[in-house]
Amino acid sequence: MMRKLQCVLIMLAWLLGIQAFAKSGNLRFEDFLLRDTSQxxxxxxxxxxxxxxxxxxxxxxxxxxxxxxxxxxxxxxxxxxxxxxxxxxxxxxxxxxxxxxxxxxxxxxxxxxxxxxxxxxxxxxxxxxxxxxxxxxxxxxxxxxxxxxxxxxxxxxxxxxxxxxxxxxxxxxxxxxxxxxxxxxxxxxxxxxxxxxxxxxxxxxxxxxxxxxxxxxxxxxxxxxxxxxxxxxxxxxxxxxxxxxxxxGNRPRVPTPSPTILDFGKRDMLVERCGNASCTLTLNFALPHLTQAEKESPQFIRDYYALKKINHALYEKMKERKFASNCFTRYQVENRMMLTTTFAYNLNEELPGGGLPAFVDSVAALLNDVRNNGVQIQMPKDTLKRNVIEQHRALAMKKLQEGDGKGNTIDPFMQPDVCFTYALPLFKQEDSDAYWSFVLSGKDLSNFCKELVRKSVLKIDCILPYGYPENEITEKLNALLRH
The missing domain is CATH 3.30.830.10 (Metalloenzyme, LuxS/M16 peptidase-like)
Structure with a gap:
């Protein structure tokens, strides 16, 4: 009986210790805010x-x-x-x-x-x-x-x-x-x-x-x-x-309606025309609207950091295909997180048996690959020992929670005007601190990429040359949307 009681006490102490560690290691939204008031x-x-x-x-x-x-x-x-x-x-x-x-x-x-x-x-x-x-x-x-x-x-x-x-x-x-x-x-x-x-x-x-x-x-x-x-x-x-x-400061505060936040409409494909002998296909992956509580949580910082990483990794994956120099990606955070990929195809270089339908098929194949397998991202956690990771994380947490933010930079996508307009945080940009605070792995980021593609609302912009028949193209794009 005494042995059982000892085991129970040891287990209870272990659980309390884990909880205490978790509490001491909790990330707060405030830890990431830019606090360098000299700048x-x-x-x-x-x-x-x-x-x-x-x-x-x-x-x-x-x-x-x-x-x-x-x-x-x-x-x-x-x-x-x-x-x-x-x-x-x-x-x-x-x-x-x-x-x-x-x-x-x-x-x-x-x-x-x-x-x-x-x-x-x-x-x-x-x-x-x-x-x-x-x-x-x-x-x-x-x-x-x-x-x-x-x-x-x-x-x-x-x-x-x-x-x-x-x-x-x-x-x-x-x-x-x-x-x-x-x-x-x-x-x-x-x-x-x-x-x-x-x-x-x-x-x-x-x-x-x-x-x-x-x-x-x-x-x-x-x-x-x-x-x-x-x-x-x-x-x-x-x-x-x-x-x-x-x-x-002298004008009085007057009751004013909240600015309108519009969601996407029911239409999800746009076909435009241009005079060049080329086709541009843009896929817009948009997650649901962020609530203000979500914008003010450490998870927001974690997801934004992950979005930046997969943006670069997705571009590298696109380059492996024949899109090579005719593609780019970008990410944005406004009222929602969004990832955009743009592919370009030159009709002057069209090969026999190819053409725009084959081009759209190739884009669809890449998207299907990303949806199922994510993207390959190598992170320090994938190669370092656990004790090294814990040491780095402890130092990063201390810097985040106790540092004054001097030397931090402002993200080019998260300038103060954007932060004001969309009620977003102005936070310090230190990828090393963000990484070591969350200890993300390449697998974590790849899974985030898969979930983003699966959960997003997909909107497609397609720019075709004047006179090019679009029926087969739009059929393929509609199939992509349904899939």
Whole structure:
């Protein structure tokens, strides 16, 4: 009986020890955040307005106002966000200083259109001043433009028809530029469920009818502090944080709708045409939307690190096939994690018995291989002894949890403007720390790759030459989607 009791106590002590080790080794979301405030400052004012200050001594000083609103929030008044961007940026608009925008820019030594710019995308708008002098008084004067756009602007009615005409020409002419036409077509098919030509006409017809009062109502509804952020980068003068608080902190927080998050529509294939004797086939693998809780967990960091690794490994696997130099991959994280692979095929080099159908079959075979077998990735865990792995992990955990983040870099795909727009973390980029914290193996990453392909929503973009018959191609692509 005593021996049994001893065994029970030993087992209990072992289990408690394991739990204590697991608790001490738990990864926290905060461990990965960039904490080097000497280089990167992220703050939120009492009214909800956010700011990022990113000090880069070798870069030009610039500042951007980000508005978490875009064409996804247009509703039935399509293009209203785009036209509002034009109206807030129009050269003749009177501003709070008593000048017109173009006059004030000239006083700052900036040419309208070269030192100031703006654009609208699906879920954000951006107004930016760039190539600025790193002087405090000058920065204060420049920031006045963005502060006025953020909440005190008037819509200058005298320029409405001029800016409407410019917008109509811009939308209509995009169909003659391949990359812009493809972007617009993707928005039409995947997000709006319309044929590209019909969607373009809907945009043009709506833009012709937008009124002054609709623009003012949209501005009042969305341009509120909690949906805005100022991004300041480069060689930054002293006192910039106090300047931001003074210029953007006085506006009250007003109840504002949350920005619209649209999921993909029911359509999953887009076929476009171009004048080249080549075919481009892009496969988009998109995981489900991330919740905010998922974005703020160590698992997010782990999955993002895995996504980066398999992106490179998949490219190497593509190169092994006859896609060679005519392929590339990329990854992105916005409201979801996504992996994109693009294959190109030159009809001028078409072999007998080949052609586009054979090309699509080859892409399908590669995809089937990845779905079943993943990709080969060699990681340190696959070759090192267990005690070496544990030693590295302990050092990495200590660095993550106790380090101040100095020397960390910002991921090029996860810049502050992206982090603000999609409520993503700005975390330090140290692959060694990420690897040793999670102790991922090549098999772990390969399995992640397989699961990503299996669980993703697949969307296909296909660009064919003009006049090339597409029935057989679309049949094969539809079979790929069903599979």
């Amino acid at each position: 990167v400052i992220h703050g939120t004012l009492d009214n909800g307005f956010q700011y990022y200050i990113v000090k880069r001594a070798d870069d030009c000083f610039q500042m951007s106002l980000l508005q978490k609103t875009g064409c996804h929030d247009d509703g039935e008044t399509i293009e209203i966000s785009h036209l509002l961007e034009h109206m807030l940026s129009t050269a003749n608009r009177p501003i709070a200083t008593g000048d017109t925008l173009i006059q004030y820019l000239k006083k700052l030594g900036k040419d309208y259109g070269t030192g100031f710019n703006a654009f609208t995308w699906a879920n954000f708008m951006k107004y930016e001043l760039y190539r600025l002098k790193p002087e405090r008084a000058y920065a204060d004067s420049c920031m006045e433009i963005l502060a006025e756009i953020a909440g005190d602007s008037n819509i200058y009615s005298a320029d409405l028809e001029r800016q409407r005409e410019r917008l109509l020409n811009e939308v209509a002419n995009r169909k003659y530029v391949l990359n812009r036409r493809v972007l617009d077509a993707g928005m039409a098919v995947y997000w709006s469920g319309h044929d590209p030509d019909k969607w373009r006409e809907m945009r043009l017809n709506s833009a012709r009818k937008i009124t002054q009062s609709q623009l003012e109502a949209f501005y009042r509804k969305w341009y509120q502090p909690q949906n805005q952020c100022l991004l300041v980068t480069g060689k930054i003068p002293d006192g910039i944080e106090d300047m931001i608080k003074r210029k953007f």
